[in-house]
Amino acid sequence: MAQLSVDGVDFAYPNGHAVFRDFSLHVQAGEFVALLGPSGCGKSTLLNLLSGFQQPQRGSVAINGVAVTPEAPELGYVFQSPQLFPWLNALDNVRFGLRMAKRLGAAEQRERARHYLELVGLGDAAHKLPYQLSGGMQQRVALARTLVMEPTLLLMDEPFAALDAISRSSMNEETLRLWSALGQTVVFITHDIDEAVFLADRVVVLGGAPEGIRSELAIDLPRPRSQRATRKLPRFHQYSSALMDCIADAAEA
Structure with missing residues (x-):
């Protein structure tokens, strides 16, 4: 902590x-x-x-x-706006930081991203694009995207x-x-x-x-x-x- x-x-x-x-x-x-x-x-x-x-x-x-x-x-930062990439589905939005940091292999990145999507209650929305999600669901994806980096x-x-x-x-x-x-x-x-x-x-x-x-x-x-x-x-x-x-x-x- x-x-x-x-x-x-x-x-x-x-x-x-x-x-x-x-x-x-x-x-x-x-x-x-x-x-x-x-x-x-x-x-x-x-x-x-x-x-x-x-x-x-x-x-x-x-x-x-x-x-x-x-x-x-x-450090993890959660903004007022979800700021999701519109061309990426929920899973890949959450995975994005891991890819940029080159942490873990691709399969492990997807596994961790899926874990945090499930943690925020969106395991079933992994393949949905941002426009298919409500505002609250988009903010959950943004929160999962921050949490997947495991900041303290x-x-x-x-x-x-x-x-x-x-x-x-x-x-x-x-x-x-x-x-x-x-x-x-x-x-x-x-x-x-x-x-x-x-x-x-x-x-x-x-x-x-x-x-x-x-x-x-x-x-x-x-x-x-x-x-x-x-x-x-x-x-x-x-x-x-x-x-x-x-x-x-x-x-x-």
């Missing part, structure tokens, strides 16, 4: 807009952390720093004590924002099931307070740039979680209400 350390990071864009000043964040191995905050607070910039796609002007970002790079084998740290950038409410609820439960089974460390960006509370061990609220972390809230709800049971708990609504107040304060600051 991966431990993520962000220490004393400064980051500003070339136009001088400062996003972070002396920003620090630590995520323990196996922890599920959700990031919330008003628009413009730097959530996506932070994910780019965590993935190594952007570099801080000061400070460090490390996975298990090693400076992060986009090619780090520990998942960075998820609002991966279910474009889905309808029913598909989003299903993907939330699927994400927790896979996280429980595979044990990755997860950093999950969302604008949805209830989604953050349902998924996370800890919710980190960012203030307006360059404030950084405004608040953190540990989510002490029993696991395993289900949408039907968990959302009925009084503590679920208490957490959601507290986070809503915090984000409203951040937006007004």
